[in-house]
Amino acid sequence: MLSVKDLVTHFPVDAARGLGSQGPLADARSRTGGIDGVSFEVAQGELFTLLGPSGCGKTTTLRSIAGLERPSSGSVRLRDQVLFDSESGINVPVNRRGISMVFQSYAIWPHMTVFKNVAFPLEVLPRKQRPAAQVVKDRVEQMLETVGLLDYVNHSATQLSGGQQQRLALARALVTEPPIILLDEPLSNLDAKLRESMRLELKRLQRETGVTAIYVTHDQGEALSLSSRVAIMSAGKIVQLGTPREIYGNPSSRYVADFLGGANFLEGTVADASDSEMVVSTGIGAIHVAGQHGRARGSRVVVCFRPEHIRLSTQPPAGTQANCFEGQQMATAFLGDRIDHVIKIGESELRIRSDASLRIHRAERVFAWVDPSDVVALES
Ligand SMILES: Nc1ncnc2c1ncn2[C@@H]1O[C@H](COP(=O)(O)OP(=O)(O)O)[C@@H](O)[C@H]1O
Ligand SMILES: [Mg+2]
Known part of the structure; x- marks a missing residue:
């Protein structure tokens, strides 16, 4: 038009x-x-x-x-x-x-x-x-x-x-x-x-x-x-x-x-959806997506989230936390003011960015979590 x-x-x-x-x-x-x-x-x-x-x-x-x-x-x-x-x-x-x-x-x-x-x-x-x-x-x-x-x-x-x-x-x-x-x-x-x-x-x-x-x-x-x-x-x-x-x-x-920030992508299927939130089942587990209208149950989507939106720690987060996964450190790159990590979760590798003070050893077990409002679901 x-x-x-x-x-x-x-x-x-x-x-x-x-x-x-x-x-x-x-x-x-x-x-x-x-x-x-x-x-x-x-x-x-x-x-x-x-x-x-x-x-x-x-x-x-x-x-x-x-x-x-x-x-x-x-x-x-x-x-x-x-x-x-x-x-x-x-x-x-x-x-x-x-x-x-x-x-x-x-x-x-x-x-x-x-x-x-x-x-x-x-x-x-x-x-x-x-x-x-x-x-x-x-x-x-x-x-x-x-x-x-x-x-x-x-x-x-x-x-x-x-x-x-x-x-x-x-x-x-x-x-x-x-x-x-x-x-x-x-x-x-x-x-x-x-x-x-x-x-x-x-x-x-x-x-x-x-x-x-x-x-x-x-x-x-x-x-x-x-x-x-x-x-x-x-x-x-x-x-x-x-x-x-x-x-x-x-x-x-x-x-x-x-x-676009080298985001992480995970293919998945909508398992549950409301007006403002949906749950997507992916290879690494259920991922909650907030701030977007839910798509029909069963539809294929790709969830993505950016490396800097993922929290990373050797300790599990306090209380219950949506989108929390346990994984293993595979690689890091120290970039002065921040560190880029590759974390293996199940069969997937996620890119995660942390601040420079975080110390994690190679192959150490880590917890990674991302706020549902930082996850975007795209059409598959
Ligand atoms: N009125 C203007 N006079 C001179 N240069 C301008 C004017 N408006 C925009 N520019 C220049 O044109 C380019 C594009 O500007 P703009 O369209 O405002 O970019 P954006 O909205 O993507 O930030 C910039 O280099 C800006 O300096
Ligand atoms: Mg402008």
């Missing part, structure tokens, strides 16, 4: 580096940063993610789609409408693209009530498209109910917590029922715990409203658990595009593998 082709958006060197453009190198370096030939297609109802480190061009891509930047070449189409095309010179203004955007900063309107924040985008629609007052009221209330803020309808927006403000920003972006919504690191200002619950919330919202979304993040876990497909970016280009499982399981380059 959205098609982005060969998009190139550069910034003049003086804007990018705060330099004048007079020097002898000005011509050669007159353009820098931005994106350099980005292409992808997003299907109806998809949650498509741009993933990459800071400065790789994620925001520039979104801004170019929204019409906030003018690319020097390429095209953007939404359904059968051309929004931008460098060849024919078409450049639909930002307010006519019908695209909603949610930024990292909540960008709610502090002087307005919760109701007014959500109603505003409807009230500023061109007269012909503007719904009647009663319809506005109904739609706003329904949207607030969907994001769980109906009880706050008459509160001032600034009385809301960070998580609530971000839900408000989402409600405001969705109330016009845009064909596509662009989300630029919308959770990155929230603390870790809230981020995790908002992640679920966002996925639920996206499913319920059926809105097509492009999501931008530098957080691998977020990208993998939320997305239907992920495009990994580096230095203004897409270096790999695929489902979370594809890019995680088959990184096409060292860059992608490194960026």
